[in-house]
Amino acid sequence: MLLSKAESLAHRRPAAYDVIVFGGGPAGAAVALALARRGHSVAIFRKRSDVAPPIGETVPPGIARPLAQLGLWDQFRAAGHAEAPGTVVIWGGECPYENDFVFNPYGPSWHLDRAHFDTMLIAAAEAAGAEISDCRVNGCVRQPGAGWNVLIDDNHGGRIVAARWLVDATGRAAWLARRLFAKRYRMDRLVAFVKFARCEVVDESRTLIEACPVGWWYAATLPQRRVVKALFTDADLLPRSASDRVRLWRTTLAATSLISKTSPDPDGASAIHIVAAYSGRLMPCAGRDWLAVGDAAQVYDPLTGQGIAKALTSALRGAEAISASLLQDRFALNDFVSTAAREYEDYAIDQVACYRREQRWSRHEFWKRRNLS
Structure with missing residues (x-):
């Protein structure tokens, strides 16, 4: 995607990071924390509205x-x-x-007290060295050869920030991935x-x-x-x-x-x-210099109670894949993608089996959809 203001800002030398994470929820904070502890320079860009207390979960x-x-x-x-x-x-x-x-x-x-939980994760990421910025992301463009330029508006005004890798942790919106032509496939x-x-x-x-x-x-x-x-x-x-x-x-x-x-x-x-x-997964969930974690990559039926746990696990795997890729391990990203695919396929089988255990209202539309062979 072309940056609408890139030409006017091109004379400025952009700040540079190994990784920029879009989204400051549990997955975004966790992947930033894990990467910072591995010695990588990381920034989290989150919307100001992300700071509002989220709903609770089990x-x-x-x-x-x-x-x-x-x-x-x-x-x-x-x-x-x-x-x-x-x-x-x-x-x-x-x-x-x-x-x-x-x-x-x-x-x-x-x-959970979700507000306290999310604050704990973002504070840990910041303590590990990740930079946190409440800003508006206006666009991003892949640079010739390698890396990205990201155009943001924050307290310093409009500016360009460079990164070698991008992480989509924007939840169900999948803000970055959708702009890279990834598609969300929903089960329900x-x-x-x-x-x-x-x-x-x-x-x-x-x-x-x-x-x-x-x-x-x-x-x-x-x-x-x-x-x-x-x-x-x-x-x-x-x-x-x-x-x-x-x-x-x-x-x-x-x-x-x-x-x-x-x-x-x-x-x-x-x-x-x-x-x-709804349940669903993003395809693809990664590219040569970007990947999605948490709900941006895969979303699960709340009946499983696994959403946040899987988001954190996804973030840890994502951090491992990015770190290895930055060290020129060309198989790391393939492992991340294949593991995510297997995990979701296993989940889909379990979800169908769980709903089919309820047969009392099999003629009602909600259950009819879930009991089809």
């Missing part, structure tokens, strides 16, 4: 592995995230069943109706999941006594009007036997937010 016990690799496990455990000793599920039948993490070698799962049209509230008394620390005719419910108690509930269904199955959507929320919640009783809808709850939750 992460599995295995989150300990990538956090330990990043040297952040002890800091994470001391940060006040809420332990979730297990999951209670109604799926495939009327009776709830429990998945207890007592014997899991990594311990419990966790309900899943969205989430998300609602938050405060709860004075916390009676349930486990994660709750319950299937229903139009999709499935998730509920959890986050740190600071915040309760999150989400109804997952397909985007095209939602009513068009806001009032009908609120009615769908209330009637569907009232019909649940686990979510409504264990985590009632309190007064003073937030408005309902609609959030994309």
Whole structure:
């Protein structure tokens, strides 16, 4: 892509980095942290809006592995995230069943304070030497021979910044990859109706999941006594009007036997937010001097609870591939791409098997789509 202001700024000598990361979420911060610790010069360019507190999430016990690799496990455990000793599920039948993490070698799962979690990662990246810039990226162009020039607007005005490699960590938007003609392939049209509230008394620390005719419910108690509930269904199955959507929320919640009783809808709850939750992958997810990590590369059904853990793992693999490529290892990028492809194919098989375990509403459109042979 041609830089619209490049000619007028060409007389300036651009700042130069080994790697520029677009996006300051968990994947972007983690890949920058890992690269900085390997001795590479790194900058994170993030939108100013990225600084706003994100919504909370539940992460599995295995989150300990990538956090330990990043040297952040002890800091994470001391940060006040809420332990979730297990999951209670109604799926495939009327009776709830429990998945207890007592014997899991990594311990419990966790309900995150996402604002604190993201701040921890970005602070660690900065402490390791990564430069953080809240700016607007106006374009990027590959230079003859090797490297990139990136045009940004920040507190210093418009300027050009050079890099040998670029990383797309812009989440589902995949801002860089889409401009390099990569395409997102989606498996479904899943969205989430998300609602938050405060709860004075916390009676349930486990994660709750319950299937229903139009999709499935998730509920959890986050740190600071915040309760999150989400109804997952397909985007095209939602009513068009806001009032009908609120009615769908209330009637569907009232019909649940686990979510409504264990985590009632309190007064003073937030408005309902609609959030994309579809599964999909970017193809290609890398080129000779760029790659995508986290949700920019692959997005997973929230039912798996693996989104952030996989984002961190993806970031670590991405950092390893870039570092090796900078040292002239021509096979490193192929390994990154093939590993990502195998991981997503395995996930897709597991996702289909999980949804097919629920047959009670096989004639309803949401489930019919997921039970096709």
